[in-house]
Amino acid sequence: MKKTPLLLLTVALGLSACTPPNTTLPADPVNVTVLGLNDFHGYLEPSGFRPAGATADIRAGGVEAIAAELSDARKANPNTIFVGGGDLIGASPISSGLLRDEPAVYALNAMGMRVSALGNHEFDQGLAELLRMQNGGCASNDTAKACKFDPNYRGASFQWIAANVAYNAASGKTGSPFKSYVIEQVGGARIAFVGAVTAETPGIVSPEGVKDLTFSDPAAAVNRVLPEIKAQNPDAIIMLIHEGGEIAAGSTDNYATVGCKSLKTDSPIYKIATAVDPAVSAIITGHSHKGYNCLVPDPTGKDRIVIQGEQYGHLLQRLDLTVDKANHKVMTVKAANLVVDYDARAKAGQLDFGMTQLVTTAKARVEAISSVEIARLGSPQIRRGYTAAGAQDRTIESALGDVVADALLDAGKPQGAQIGLMNPGGIRSDLPDSTKIKPGNAVNFGDVFAVHPFGNTTTVLSLTGQQIDEVLEQQFSGANATAVKLLQVSEGFSYKYSQSAPAGSKINIADITLNGTPISATAKYRVVTNNFLAGGGDNFAAFKSATDVVQLPGLADTDVLSNYLKAKGPSLTNTVKGRIVVLP
Incomplete structure (x- = not known):
């Protein structure tokens, strides 16, 4: 070689x-x-x-x-x-x-x-x-x-x-x-x-x-x-x-x-x-x-x-x-x-x-589960965020982040969910990885598991508009100040943030909208996320102030994404929806 x-x-x-x-x-x-x-x-x-x-x-x-x-x-x-x-x-x-x-x-x-x-x-x-x-x-x-x-x-x-x-x-x-x-x-x-x-x-x-x-x-x-x-x-x-x-x-x-x-x-x-x-x-x-x-x-x-x-x-x-x-x-x-x-x-x-023998043995142990086809997408692959040089970037909105947040919202709607939020560190692979693209844009359970390997469960909770603003500010402050973790957000929810503004003041609450209307600081909104983030994980402590918390037992992250792909697969493409607007 x-x-x-x-x-x-x-x-x-x-x-x-x-x-x-x-x-x-x-x-x-x-x-x-x-x-x-x-x-x-x-x-x-x-x-x-x-x-x-x-x-x-x-x-x-x-x-x-x-x-x-x-x-x-x-x-x-x-x-x-x-x-x-x-x-x-x-x-x-x-x-x-x-x-x-x-x-x-x-x-x-x-x-x-x-x-x-x-x-x-x-x-x-x-x-x-x-x-x-x-x-x-x-x-x-x-x-x-x-x-x-x-x-x-x-x-x-x-x-x-x-x-x-x-x-x-x-x-x-x-x-x-x-x-x-x-x-x-x-x-x-x-x-x-x-x-x-x-x-x-x-x-x-x-x-x-x-x-x-x-x-x-x-x-x-x-x-x-x-x-x-x-x-x-x-x-x-x-x-x-x-x-x-x-x-x-x-x-x-x-x-x-x-x-x-x-x-x-x-x-x-x-x-x-x-x-x-x-x-x-x-x-x-x-x-x-x-x-x-x-x-x-x-x-x-x-x-x-x-x-x-x-x-x-x-x-x-x-x-x-x-x-x-x-x-x-x-x-x-x-x-x-x-x-x-x-x-x-x-x-x-x-x-x-x-x-080769070890890999073959390990794959055989899980083949019956891994190979189950989940859906067929509207494009060969839906990707996470990447820099121009091809390195993974968790500081930007991504096509796959949009899909995962939408899947959470869909799963939480029976509990009144209005907003889906997903931590980028919980999205571990593209869907599918570029080495596993299949004919007909098919994805199997192994592909879904690679995206969500943690087995996190789903949580619906209530946050005021002010608390939502605090959650979004925590993307850029505290322990996240030197390693921004940009939450991926669901359809209908949007906000703007300023790159140059100091930590804690990057977002004007008037620039946070739900279905085109600015959120109210005092109104309560139903938010769906995973149990890790809901518990304050990834340094998002503002989630700990939530009320009316409902755990959805038996609904793991792989189930949430699989169900959404089955319902929407052909309409899903590698397109960033532009829900997060970056200002100078």
Whole structure:
């Protein structure tokens, strides 16, 4: 297979991973390759990805191709280690999600993953279930899915880590259920990996699942544990963190840009990177689903690599380190994002056979459900929001967002619903993914499940016009200020917002209309959404003030979308309806 040469970012560090000795010994260098996978989300199969400079999607990712990339890397350098940046499981397509992500864990085990940061989605099913995923067993909170891939689920052979997660006082426990770091032997070198997860985890997962835990500031937590790590004289320290950022608006940089200086300075990862001890040689990140390979100044002002590899296994983050074992320091580190080109691997006959068997088995387990045709659309595909460069964009109205909000409204009308609201993070795939477009514009249940893998239920509630205004302002404020989450809205509901106005004042209530009429600040309106958002998820706390809350039992998000597609499928196209108007 012809491969594009990697562009590598090289930083000469000259930094000890620990307190330097009084005397310098003759150097004993070894080359170590670190390959990182972030935001995998159980995507056993490839999905659509648009490489930099391309005009069409390719099939990228998929464990068959990821394993082949790992094999090539290990042949080129036996001193290669495979690590994770979090969200390896959760929000997964049906071939893994309907089997409680056990196939994804088994795939990662077989590919030799050694350690991963925890991600917020690892907590989707609660702490007890996460510990089962780590340690094995079948005592799950969803026995209909657990141990259906393997009746004796063995758990992860890699270690999930996070220095900033601990038991809280209410739990009656001390310490943490997770390790803060691990030290791995790679080619005779001792590489320390210290982990952290986004501190906003409690606001973006079910509160009940993390009620016994605290999530502290990642930089402070990592800095607290570094003296303990340094005391063990590792030869390098790498940070794995499930937190991210994105390239600043207006920049032409992308995941393939080497040494970018355009990472948004107000993004969470930028602030964390500038605060973490310089002994950390590089930072592997995740969470924002944005690919970048950037330089960010450490607390001393020296550039340090901060890298993220997009999502779903489309990219592998690659670090090539030259480590001086004698003096316990990193001499140089190079960084690149590697495209996992499934199509090229398949054409060259280089897909990993063991992973092919695993994927085939997982798909067979769910085939009877996954293959059921739901509807035929009016276009081959209905897509989420994307930037001009082809990266997913949750800050804009999308054609699929409009459809999902309309489906919610349709489901809630028997309870008097007038407005449907949907969080963009709950829409996980295009309908269908570009790799799964079928004759006659057909979509099956597997396609619907990929869009809505959470199993959220449907909630109808009452909000005043003023509270609706508060909900909409929270798209741009508080924890959402640096990662806008633009709610998708249903037919008949519209509003305008100002890009330049300060947070909290971006929307004039007079510019919020229902069926063409401005809403009243004091009148009550029936709103339908999912139970996650209704509970204040994704930092939309204004929903907690709702009254007349009605849960629609047995009506999961997949049911809502499936029913709507069955009723309206041929009339639905990839058209953005323009319900949200953006002002300067």
